[in-house]
Each structure stands twice: as C-alpha cells, then as structure tokens.
Amino acid sequence: MLPEAGSLWLLKLLRDIQLAQFYWPILEELNVTRPEHFDFVKPEDLDGIGMGRPAQRRLSEALKRLRSGPKSKNWVYKILGGFAPEHKEPTLPSDSPRHLPEPEGGLKCLIPEGAVCRGELLGSGCFGVVHRGLWTLPSGKSVPVAVKSLRVGPEGPMGTELGDFLREVSVMMNLEHPHVLRLHGLVLGQPLQMVMELAPLGSLHARLTAPAPTPPLLVALLCLFLRQLAGAMAYLGARGLVHRDLATRNLLLASPRTIKVADFGLVRPLGGARGRYVMGGPRPIPYAWCAPESLRHGAFSSASDVWMFGVTLWEMFSGGEEPWAGVPPYLILQRLEDRARLPRPPLCSRALYSLALRCWAPHPADRPSFSHLEGLLQEAGPSEGCCVRDVTEPGALRMETGDPITVIEGSPDSTIWKGQNGRTFKVGSFPASAVTLADAGGLPATRPVHRGTPARGDQHPGSIDGPFSWGPSSPAPAAWQSAATHPPASTGRSALPPE
Numbered sequence: 483m484l485p486e487a488g489s490l491w492l493l494k495l496l497r498d499i500q501l502a503q504f505y506w507p508i509l510e511e512l513n514v515t516r517p518e519h520f521d522f523v524k525p526e527d528l529d530g531i532g533m534g535r536p537a538q539r540r541l542s543e544a545l546k547r548l549r550s551g552p553k554s555k556n557w558v559y560k561i562l563g564g565f566a567p568e569h570k571e572p573t574l575p576s577d578s579p580r581h582l583p584e585p586e587g588g589l590k591c592l593i594p595e596g597a598v599c600r601g602e603l604l605g606s607g608c609f610g611v612v613h614r615g616l617w618t619l620p621s622g623k624s625v626p627v628a629v630k631s632l633r634v635g636p637e638g639p640m641g642t643e644l645g646d647f648l649r650e651v652s653v654m655m656n657l658e659h660p661h662v663l664r665l666h667g668l669v670l671g672q673p674l675q676m677v678m679e680l681a682p683l684g685s686l687h688a689r690l691t692a693p694a695p696t697p698p699l700l701v702a703l704l705c706l707f708l709r710q711l712a713g714a715m716a717y718l719g720a721r722g723l724v725h726r727d728l729a730t731r732n733l734l735l736a737s738p739r740t741i742k743v744a745d746f747g748l749v750r751p752l753g754g755a756r757g758r759y760v761m762g763g764p765r766p767i768p769y770a771w772c773a774p775e776s777l778r779h780g781a782f783s784s785a786s787d788v789w790m791f792g793v794t795l796w797e798m799f800s801g802g803e804e805p806w807a808g809v810p811p812y813l814i815l816q817r818l819e820d821r822a823r824l825p826r827p828p829l830c831s832r833a834l835y836s837l838a839l840r841c842w843a844p845h846p847a848d849r850p851s852f853s854h855l856e857g858l859l860q861e862a863g864p865s866e867g868c869c870v871r872d873v874t875e876p877g878a879l880r881m882e883t884g885d886p887i888t889v890i891e892g893s894p895d896s897t898i899w900k901g902q903n904g905r906t907f908k909v910g911s912f913p914a915s916a917v918t919l920a921d922a923g924g925l926p927a928t929r930p931v932h933r934g935t936p937a938r939g940d941q942h943p944g945s946i947d948g949p950f951s952w953g954p955s956s957p958a959p960a961a962w963q964s965a966a967t968h969p970p971a972s973t974g975r976s977a978l979p980p981e
C-alpha cells in the first residue's frame with residue numbers, strides 16, 4: 483500500500499530518524515494523521531506498537547524540531563491551551579485556587595478508530611451526538627461505553643464546538659472521582675470521538691420525568707444523590723473548576739443508586755484571586771439555573787455552582803419540573819433580585835428547603851461551600867424508620883408492619899409525621915406512634931427528626947398529607963420514646979433500592 487498523500491510528512495519524519503517501520507502502526511493503530519495528534523499519544527501507546535523507549539525519545543526530539551519549525555501549528559494544543567478564562571482576573575499566587583494542570587501530552591488512552599463500534603443513539607448535546615458503543619481492548623475484552631462524536635458541518639467542525647469538545651476532553655482526562663463521569667479516551671478519527679464510561683440508565687432528568695408505570699424516585703434516594711453530587715462538586719471545586727451547567731439533565735445514572743456528574747463542555751478554570759470566571763462574550767447559558775451574578779455580570783464561581791446545586795435540588799424534588807417555567811428569561815434576574823425564590827416542592831422537607839435557600843443567598847460569600855454542604859446534607863436528610871403497626875386510619879398514609887418509612891417531617895413534639903412508604907412510594911401523614919426510627923446501622927435514633935419552623939418561601943404546606951395535620955403538641959409520641967430507648971426491630975428492608 484502506498485502512503486496517503488496527507489500523511490507523507492509522517493513517513494518523512496520517521497525516515498529521518500530511521501523509524502519508518504512504524505509508519506503503518508502509527509497511522510493505522512494510533513490513528514495519527516497530523517503532527518498535533520501526537521499530543522494525545524502516550525508512551526504506553528508507543529510501547530503497544532513495539533517502539534522501544536530510545537526510539538520514542540528520538541521521535542519526541544524529531545517532533546519538537548518539527549514544531550519549532552516556521553510552520554508549526556498545534557491545533558489541539560492551541561485550543562486546549564486556550565482553556566483559560568476569556569477574561570482572566572489578575573492572579574495572586576498565594577490564595578488563588580489550584581489550576582487544572584496543563585495537558586501532559588497524553589490522554590488516559592488514545593483509542594484506534596477500529597476498536598470502537600457505535601450502536602444506538604443515546605442523545606445529543608450542544609456539540610455532538612452520543613451513541614452507545616462497544617470498545618474492544620487490545621486483550622480482546624469488550625467494554626460497553628458511550629461515544630460522543632463531534633458534530634461536523636459541511637466545512638468541518640465549527641470553531642466554538644471544536645473548542646468546547648476539546649475543552650471537555652482536557653477537563654475530563656484529569657478527573658477521577660466515583661461521582662464524575664470517566665473519560666476512557668479519545669478517537670482521533672473523523673469525526674473526533676470521546677469514549678466515555680456508559681451510564682446505562684440515562685440522565686437523572688429523564689428518570690425523574692419518566693411516565694408511569696415507572697415508579698417515582700424515593701425521597702431517601704434523592705437525598706443520597708444530593709450527597710453524591712455535593713461530593714463530586716467539592717472535588718471539582720478543589721481542582722479549581724466551575725461546572726456552570728449543573729442540572730439534572732447533566733447528571734447521569736450509572737446504576738440505580740449512583741449518579742455521575744457529566745457534560746463538562748461549559749467547565750472553566752477559576753481565574754484570579756477572587757476565584758471567579760468571567761465570560762468574555764455572548765454564550766448560551768442556562769438562565770433558570772443561574773445565580774444572579776452570573777446573569778448580571780457573567781460571573782461564575784464555586785458559589786454560583788452552589789446556587790445551581792440548589793436549583794438541581796429543587797428539580798429533583800419537583801419530579802424534574804422546569805424551574806421558573808413560564809417566566810421569560812429576561813424577567814428571571816429581576817425576580818431573583820427582588821428576592822423571589824423557587825417554592826418548596828411538596829416532597830422536600832423544610833430542613834432541606836432551608837438548605838436550598840442558603841444556596842440561593844444573594845451574596846455569593848453567604849452561600850455554603852460544597853464541602854460544608856456535604857455535612858449539612860447529612861444533618862438535613864430524612865430519618866429512616868420502620869412501621870410497627872398497620873395504619874389504616876382514614877386520610878393517613880397506609881402502611882403495614884415492617885414497611886420501610888422515610889420520615890420527611892416530624893419532631894418529638896408532634897404526634898403526626900409526614901413520610902414516604904418505601905414499599906408503596908406513597909407520601910402522606912401518619913401517626914408518629916406507628917413508626918420507630920433507625921439510623922443506618924439499625925441503632926436507635928438519637929436526634930429529633932425534623933425541626934418545625936416553616937422555611938421562607940414555603941408555599942406547599944402538606945398538600946399531599948391528607949386530612950392529617952401536624953405541628954407542636956405536648957406529649958411526645960410513643961414511637962419517639964421507644965425509638966430513643968430501644969433499637970427498632972430490624973426488618974432487613976430499606977427504603978432504598980438495592981445496588
């Protein structure tokens with residue numbers, strides 16, 4: 483076979499350093515057709531085609547010479563190097579957040595085009611389509627993956643889309659966290675493809691809005707997701723990154739109980755001493771999720787991600803409803819500056835809603851950090867309990883002995899609590915005496931379930947509670963007393979679905 487005209491430079495380069503025998507493996511197996519593609523080739527990739535380390539050093543020197551030549555233009559690196567704030571505030575070295583490391587000239591893995599086959603379409607985003615795929619490893623093992631391909635117009639990829647695509651790659655290749663979607667590698671083909679961990683259950687938003695007979699997500703599970711999300715966001719923040727597009731549509735379900743943060747196309751590094759990223763020009767931004775300073779000044783920070791976390795929490799407890807539905811985008815900022823806030827969804831406890839309101843503090847400095855939020859979520863989360871007698875009273879949440887119950891609202895002072903039956907998924911009020919509380923380890927509860935003062939903006943008091951009302955009353959419920967002194971009978975049932 484004759485060398486392709488477009489890759490003669492490669493043959494020449496390799497001939498010059500007596501490595502011409504690697505021409506086809508580099509072209510075919512590593513898919514390198516332009517000098518810039520070597521930015522994504524790791525030593526292990528070259529090991530894989532049988533090139534020894536001394537030969538690799540010769541190649542590296544030759545590439546350096548090629549690049550320092552008058553015509554060198556490294557398009558991938560140029561764009562990845564452009565992974566910088568469009569407007570950078572002056573940086574003070576002492577207290578600026580840690581920056582994303584520069585790409586080290588190697589991806590987690592460079593994947594040959596032939597090793598990935600694409601299947602069904604999973605979805606499409608701003609700059610590409612995502613397919614289910616199968617990646618065949620050199621060992622012959624096949625791994626299910628998701629493949630995001632860069633959308634290509636008739637004249638090649640559009641500059642912004644290519645930039646966002648490569649930016650997403652450059653961010654993801656440096657991330658490793660149990661709740662952040664993993665990038666396996668890049669295919670330097672036509673089109674460019676990102677090979678990612680597959681989240682087989684799709685987006686959280688799709689799951690939240692799935693029609694019957696798909697059951698709703700349990701409140702206890704939503705709280706688990708919130709803790710996972712706060713952990714992942716604390717990790718991103720510690721790496722000096724702002725996500726800028728936190729929403730349930732960008733959370734993917736890797737398993738029934740595991741979410742992963744995805745879609746890093748809008749991620750930017752925090753620039754400067756104030757840890758903010760300021761947008762340089764007009765770009766589409768998700769209005770209804772944005773903090774007021776992002777809408778007014780295009781300013782993004784970990785604190786604006788925290789605001790978005792509050793909106794994501796609201797989405798989760800609203801069954802995936804659209805925030806500020808029906809409000810024109812230009813009015814959203816005005817509403818926020820007039821201190822209007824999204825109302826408390828019926829499934830959201832007052833404690834959790836208070837947390838959302840803290841995320842929506844007008845001043846970024848008054849919002850909790852993600853690492854602080856992890857602890858606050860633990861405290862504000864619902865208590866788990868177990869039904870100790872059948873409840874059949876009219877208007878009460880029906881339950882049978884042994885049903886796992888998530889207590890959404892309740893306090894030692896009230897005789898009527900509100901909760902969710904983990905068996906039936908129904909939410910309602912019930913006599914506190916029907917439930918004993920347990921912490922995760924099956925030990926007696928040691929803390930009151932929920933504090934009573936309605937949070938500001940609370941607009942849905944007990945709309946699904948039935949005729950039961952709840953509030954302070956003098957005698958502490960029997961269930962509370964028993965829970966405080968005796969371990970509840972273990973039923974082995976949990977309100978959460980199995981892994």
Ligand code: AMP
Nearest residue numbers: 604605606607612628679680681685745
């Ligand atoms: P994106 O371009 O990242 O916004 O992705 C568009 C859509 O593709 C998402 O809303 C998901 O439905 C789907 N998708 C993206 N990445 C994955 C993945 N890793 N696993 C499963 N589905 C995905």
